[in-house]
Amino acid sequence: QVQLQQWGAGLLKPSETLSxxxxxxxxxxxxxxxxxxxxxxxxxxEWIGEINHLGSTNYNVSLESRVTMSxxxxxxxxxxxxxxxTAADTAVYYCARYETNxxxxxxxxxxxx
Amino acid sequence: EIVLTQSPGTLSLSPGERATxxxxxxxxxxxxxxxxxxxxxxxxxxLLIYGTSNRATGIPDRFSGSGSGTDFTxxxxxxxxxxxxxxxxxQYGSPPRTFGPGTKVDxx
Numbered sequence: 698q699v700q701l702q703q704w705g706a707g708l709l710k711p712s713e714t715l716s717x718x719x720x721x722x723x724x725x726x727x728x729x730x731x732x733x734x735x736x737x738x739x740x741x742x743e744w745i746g747e748i749n750h751l752g753s754t755n756y757n758v759s760l761e762s763r764v765t766m767s768x769x770x771x772x773x774x775x776x777x778x779x780x781x782x783t784a785a786d787t788a789v790y791y792c793a794r795y796e797t798n799x800x801x802x803x804x805x806x807x808x809x810x
Numbered sequence: 811e812i813v814l815t816q817s818p819g820t821l822s823l824s825p826g827e828r829a830t831x832x833x834x835x836x837x838x839x840x841x842x843x844x845x846x847x848x849x850x851x852x853x854x855x856x857l858l859i860y861g862t863s864n865r866a867t868g869i870p871d872r873f874s875g876s877g878s879g880t881d882f883t884x885x886x887x888x889x890x891x892x893x894x895x896x897x898x899x900x901q902y903g904s905p906p907r908t909f910g911p912g913t914k915v916d917x918x
Contacts (some may be wrong), residue, residue: 799856
């Protein structure tokens with residue numbers, strides 16, 4: 698069963714860049730889109746974007762100007778960078794593959810001065 | 811962008827009752843790529859149904875999905891105590907892979 702483990706900084710100041718990485722274990726990395734989602738406290742899920750093993754990406758239009766995703770196929774890892782964060786970016790961030798359990802364990806990112 | 815609307819917002823039921831959750835899309839979902847997730851407090855969402863009607867591995871058969879085009883349904887045939895949670899639908903047929911706002915199933 699595929700497992701996703703994610704990590705990255707959990708406390709940021711406004712204007713800093715959020716950086717998260719997700720590693721894939723126990724299953725194929727090639728041939729799939731790998732997604733990032735987030736969930737602000739007490740709110741619903743928001744799709745941030747996705748990347749495949751070739752580096753092809755799709756981003757949420759509302760975040761497109763600040764989002765960069767990258768992939769390291771040799772390590773079966775993919776990463777998210779979100780620049781110029783504000784308090785509105787405070788959320789639990791998840792990595793996932795569609796049609797598959799489980800998601801990554803989630804990373805709470807708090808943006809506060 | 812496909813906008814998903816879920817109804818009702820909250821469903822108050824008792825264990826043993828049947829739950830019917832609706833997810834409506836603003837336009838047809840490509841390839842019937844519609845998924846349902848269950849989320850409990852402080853946990854990551856758990857995939858229940860993918861491709862409209864396929865149960866994910868390990869999901870009990872009291873969970874079933876149906877629908878096509880713009881109208882989809884998740885049915886829980888007999889609620890167990892552990893089923894009280896928030897349920898989200900997601901379309902992943904075309905980017906952006908949008909989520910619905912969720913339906914909370916709580917105790918009557």
